[in-house]
Amino acid sequence: MVQHLNGWLRRLPVWTVWLLGLIPLALLVWDTLQGNLGVDPVRDIEHRLGRTAIYFLLATLAVTPLLRLTRLNMMRFRQALGLICFTYALCHLAAWVVFDMAFLWAQMLKDVAKRPYLIFGMLAFVMLLALAVTSNRASIRRMGARWRQLHRLIYPAAILGALHWLWALKVWESRPVVVFCGILLLLLLRLRLITAAVRR
C-alpha cells in the first residue's frame, strides 16, 4: 500500500504541490475581490494568510516523522512545502504592514520591539527568511554541514509562530492550541526518532 503510494508520489511533479499550495491564496484573492470577506476584510486577510503559513509549516515538519513512522516518502516535496509556508508568512507580514498598520513605521518599530507576540512573530519570520534564501542546491553545496545546522531553525520558528498566534488572543482558543500541540508533538516525535537512531 505505502509502496504503491510512494511509486505514485515519485511520478508526481513538484509543481503540483505549488499549484495546490497556492489555492488558499487564490481563494483569498477571489474572496477579497468579490467582497466575501465580511465586515473587516483587513483582519480576515491577515489572519487567513497567517493561519495558512502555519499549516504549511506543520506540513513541512511532518515529512520526516511520516517517512520514519509509515515509510511514506514525501521528501521530494519538503522544500516546496517550506517555501510555500514562507510565501504565506511573507504575505501575512505584508498585509500587516500595508493594510493593518498602513505604513505607520514609527508605531510598527516600537511595537515589534516591545510586544511579545510581535517579537515572536518577527523572529519566526526572520528564521523562515534565512531558510527560504538558502533553500537551493547552490547553498546546500556551499554551506555543507552548516546548512543542516541552519535549517534546524525550523524548530524554534515553528514554536515561535504558534506562540505568536496564541499570544495575540485574549482567551485560549481551540485552533491555535491544537496547532501548538501538533507542533510540540512533531518535535517530540523527532526527539524520539533521534534517540532511537542513536541507540541503533
Add this chain to the structure above:
Amino acid sequence: ALGLGGKPSAFSTDEKPNSLQEITNYNNFYEFGTGKTDPAQNSGSLKTSPWSVQIDGLVDRPGSYGVEDLVPEAALEERIYRLRCVEAWSMVIPWLGVPLSGVLDKAGVQSGAKFVAFETLHDPEQMPGQRSRIIDWPYREGLRLDEAMHPLTILATGLYGRVLPNQNGAPIRLVVPWKYGFKSIKSIVRITLTDKQPPTSWQMLQPSEYGFYANVNPQVDHPRWSQATERRIGSGLFGGRQDTLMFNGYGEQVAGLYTGMDLAKNY
C-alpha cells in the same frame, strides 16, 4: 417591534455611523463564540422576551423589573456614540436607550452605595459559548456610582431605530462610550448596588491586562498591544489608522470624574 423612535440627543456625535450590516456582524460576545461573526450566527437561541432585570443590593426598592418598565419606549433617546474596542478597532453606533441614572433612581439608590455591579444571563442552553469555560461565567462588569450616574452612560434596548439584535446584547445592555467596549455588558439580568468595588470578568481573567476602569486611553497601552491608534471598521482595505482619543473623545464630559487619579495605575 421595528420602527422604534428615539429623541435626538446633544451627546450624539456627528460622525457617520457604521452600517447595520457592520454593527450586527462584527461582535465580541463570547457567550456565543469567540469569532467576530459567531454572535450573529449563534445568538438565535437567545429568548429575549419576557426578560426581567433583578435590581438588588443597596436600593430602596429591590426586585425584578421588566425591560419595558425600566426602559419605556416613549423615553428612548437616540445616542450616536463612538465605540472603541480594547482590540484597537472602533465603530460609530446609533443606540436607542435611556440614561442609566434614571433607571437606578427608580430602584432608589441608598446613600451607602458606591459601585454598581452588572451580570449577564448565564444559561449555556441559550448561550452555547458558555459551554466552554474560557471565562468564569456569568460575565460580570461594574462601574463606580458616579460613572453609572453620568448622563453619557445609558442602558440601550435598540439601535438604528429597531429592537436590539441578539448579537448586540438584546434585550438590554449597558453603553459607556468613554470606556473600552468590554465594559458595556450585554444581555443584563442583574444590577447590584454595592459599597465595594465588584470583581469584573476581564479583570478576574487577566488583572495585569484589564483594569476595573478600562477608560479609553492612548497613553496607556495594553501590555500586548498599543492603544495609540485604532482602525475604524468599514474604512476599507486602505482605510489606515486614526489616533485614539483620550476617553474616546468624551474627555470634556468625563475627565472630571478622574481628577487626581493616576490613570496609568487605575487603568
